[in-house]
Amino acid sequence: MTTHTDHDLTTAARGTDGTTAENLHEVDLAISGMTCASCSARVEKKLNRLDGCEATVNLATEKAKVRFSAPLTIEDIMATVEKTGYGASLIEPRGGPDGRTHDGSAGNGDAHGEHDHMEDIAPVDVLKRRALIAAALTVPVVILAMAPGMDFAANPWLQLALTTPVVLWAAWPFHRAAAINARHLASTMDTLVSIGVSAAYLYSLVGVLSGAASGGMAGMDGEAEPATHLYFETAAVITTFLLMGRWMEARAKKRGKSALETLLTLGAKDVAVLRDGGEQRIPIEQLAVGEEFVVRPGEKVATDGVVVDGASAVDASMMTGEPVPLDVGPGDDVTGGTVNAHGRLIVRATAVGAETTLAAMARLVEDAQTGKAPVQRLADRVSAVFVPVVLVVAVLTLIGWWVATGEFTTALPIAITVLIIACPCALGLATPTALLVGTGRGAELGVLIKGPQILEDTRRVNTALIDKTGTVTTGEMTLQHIETDGEITEEAALLAAAAVESGSEHPIARAVTAAAAERGLQPPAIRDFAALAGSGARAVVVGSRSEQEVTVGRADLFETVPESLASGEMTIPGTRILVGWDGRARAALTVTDTVRGTSAAAIGDLAELGLSAYLLTGDNLTAARSVARAVGIPEDRVIADVRPEDKYAVVERLQREGKVVAMVGDGVNDAAALAQADLGLAMGSGTDVAMNSADIVLMRTDLASVPTAIGLSRQTLRTIKQNLGWAFAYNTAAIPLAVAGLLNPMIAGGAMALSSVLVVTNSLRLRRFGRH
Known part of the structure; x- marks a missing residue:
């Protein structure tokens, strides 16, 4: 049975303070200052240690979803984040249909605190400026350090002059974050970068200021000592590569968020409301x-x-x-x-406002992007201990090579390489970036995946239980045939049925009343109408001379059903309802539902995904098999004559048989079955019932969106695993190579930056899902 712990709370009724129906509080926080997986893992760990607090922190979205109960307050939570070394600010609930907050902002929160995360959450233009200026200064440093014929007296001073702004200004975000984390007795990726860049720069600085970089100083034996090797180019190139990587990463993440941003800008900004006998143009918030x-x-x-x-x-x-x-x-x-x-x-x-379908869609997408897939837990546990371990390995590498070679100048670049190559950026971005892009692409396709845990469920499902009416078929029914018991006319049967059905909005009721209207019949008035859930309807028909209680619906509503009416069910395809009074059925009306043109292809697509489709309906077996044949579902997978309240039991029975069930329904009559299924998909409603009961909400009524949803979810999960596989393999292979002295620090910086870009770029491929 699917558990809905995460997203049930997100869709509970919330007050302006975030209180849920269970008297819990739920808030979203913008977290500033996070640069790697160990950052997000540390914030999450600190918050979850608070009594009555449950938090999920997402590195890619730079947000935390926090649920807490009294006596804990939001101030306590934000203070804990800031004590951990990061900034936190409350993200106001979306208050309008355009997705804006109460103050009219875009709803991202204004992060505050000790961190500004690469100057206020690393805007792309800030990173671009730092990276390009660093690159412009680094190129001549590399030429001075490596090009032939550059052995002139001013060379070391020129390298120092060009490298200093790179290390002190361009790399400042790394140093600042490392210092703040050190103050909190913590270490992150920034710690590794800052130590590596600073070590290379300071060693070279001492060499220049002491004159050792120029060589020529007399030693104890009176001979000139060789010049000290400089590592200015190492410090500059590492900084530039990492900034370039961050810039490309930020651009890619911005592209990944574009689908949600587009969704949030769909709403109108103003409206022409009819007031005081005329039109008035007002802001949408005032409607x-x-x-x-x-x-x-x-x-x-x-x-x-x-x-x-x-x-x-x-x-x-x-x-x-x-x-x-x-x-x-x-x-x-x-x-x-x-x-x-x-x-x-x-x-x-x-x-209006937060109660609209658009606002609910935005909440679902954001909740899914802020969540954390089960496969991410391992990465989080690794990242939490990764940086301290790397620091120890780097120190041991420095000592080991220094002792083995007797040359500090040999040991230093190797230790720096270990620090730089081991940064777990790719590991931290592997899951959230894929989730960001995958859920965003889903929103574009009208597929709302409620949470990251749903991805695992889509991988396991092997059975699709599909409700017929309105899903496989259009739900627009027409009357095809009337059969009577010989005692009343077809016109009398239709008039009686239309009179009762005039009190209902059911598709069958609309088909009956429409047929009466087409024939020019005017049904008599009724009173005491009663809808019989899943069975039919009953009302007292008021005639010119008498009144008669008439029943319309299933055979089990009548004490007596003539054989002529009962046998017709086996020969006439369609949905068959009986009309009668005084406990006896007098006529049978057959209505048919049009099969959607895309349903057969959708059933085929589900088969390609490894799912066996079952047709579920309250119709009779003959009608159900007729539809099943039209879309390619075998007759032995047709489950007919099922009441709405019994659909839950059908799901449970299939699960007992060992099947992992995806239930596809309209989210209204199928709520219990959607909740019981291993994966619930609610089609084409966007109603509260659908969003509360299902794991995936499909905004289209087309069955083709079901294989699209499952295919996208599975592809997103595959992308996450590819990213994690690459990130683990990269760090596992690169660190031993660095310790062995087989990597250059500059190559390490480029490889580390490239690994993060590779992970984000791989995630961006999900934007092309479904495009042919």
Whole structure:
């Protein structure tokens, strides 16, 4: 059975202070100053040590999701973060349909505290400036140090002059972070970089100032001593490579976040509301539930609502990935952020601010990106102890080579190489960057993956249990056949059924009432209407001379069903409902549902992914098998005549048989089954029920989005494993080579920077998922 511990809390009703229905508090914090996996692991460890606190810290998004209970306060939590050596600020809940906070900001929080994380969370332009200036100064240093014919007296002083701003200014973020961590008796990747760069620079500085770099000083035997070797180029090149890597990494991470940023900008900024007999253009934040507003051609629908007047087609492709605009008219629901293609609409707002579908989508995506996949736990445990171990290894390497060779100048670059090559950047970025890009691409395709733990579930599923109506089929039914017991006419049967069904919004009810209207029949009035969940409906039909209680629905609602009506179920494909009174069925109405054009291909795609599809329906077996044949589902995988409340038991039975079940439903009648399944996918609703019950919410009603969701989830998980595999292999292989003296410090700096870029670039390949 799927557990929903993480995302159930995220979708619970929240007050403005973050209080959930369980009287817990949940907040998002912007964490500044984190530069590697050991940083995020240390913050997470410190927070989780607080009584009543549960935290997840994500390096790529630079956020922490924290759940806590009294007497712990948000001030206590932020103080703990700052005592650990990092900055923390509260991210306000999104308050508007455009995803903005109460103060109108973009909702990222203004991080404060001792760290500014490469000057206020490493904006790309700051890193670019540092990296390019460092590169411009480093190139001549390398030429002076390595090019032939550069043995002139001023050479060491020129190297010193060019390298000093690189080490003191360009590398300042590394030194600053290392110093703050040292004050808290901690070490991170910045510690390794700062020590390595500083050691190379200071050793060379002493050589220049003492005159030893120029050589020519007389020794004890009266002969001139050789010049001390300088490592200015090592310090400069390492700094430049790492800054270049950080710059490229920041650019890639920004691209990975672009899908969510696009989602958050979909909402309208203002709205033409109908007030005091006219239109008033107001900021979207001032719109209230129940107010009516105007949507002109080409404008965005300001918020979720229902069409009151007008007809048009609405383009929801930016939210759902569905390229075909949807026709809407009076009574139809519309979603905020979609675009009105043509025609003027008047819409009554049904949800505003944080309660809209768009805001809920943004919360789900952000929650998933802030979370942590199970495969990340090993990386976190390794990173937490990695840096201290590397420091020890570097010191032992320095001593060992110094003792073995008797040359400090031989031992120093080898120790520096160990420090630089061992930085666990790639390890820390392996999971969060893939998760960032994968969930962002999912949002573009209308696939909302609730949390990183869901990725593991998609890998295991081998059975897809698919609800028929509205999923495999369109849910738009039409009346095909009327059969009576011979005692009443077809017209009388249709009138009685239409009268009862006029009180229902069920697709079958709409098909019956539409058929009566097409034939020019006017159903009589009714009273005491009662919907019989999963079975049918009952009402008292008020005629001109008498009243009669009429029942419409399944056979088990009647005491007597004539053989002629019962046998028809086996021969006429379609959904069959009975009409009768006084305990006896008088007629049978058969309605058919249109199979979606993409359903057969989607079933084939699921088979390619290794999933066996089962069709689940409350319809009779004949109708169900007819649909199953049309989409390629074997008849032995058809489960018919199932009431909504029994779907849970079907999922449980398949699980007892050893199957790992993905349940695909509409998220309304299927809530219990979605929760029971190993993987729940709710299609095309975006309702609260769907988001609470399912693991993946599909904004499209097309079954093709199911293999898309499972395929994307699996590809994201594969990418995470590829990244972790590379990161572990890189560090495992590189450190012994560095200790053995087989790597140059400059090569180590380039390789370390390249490893991080490689991981992020590999994650960015997920942006192309689904594009052919």
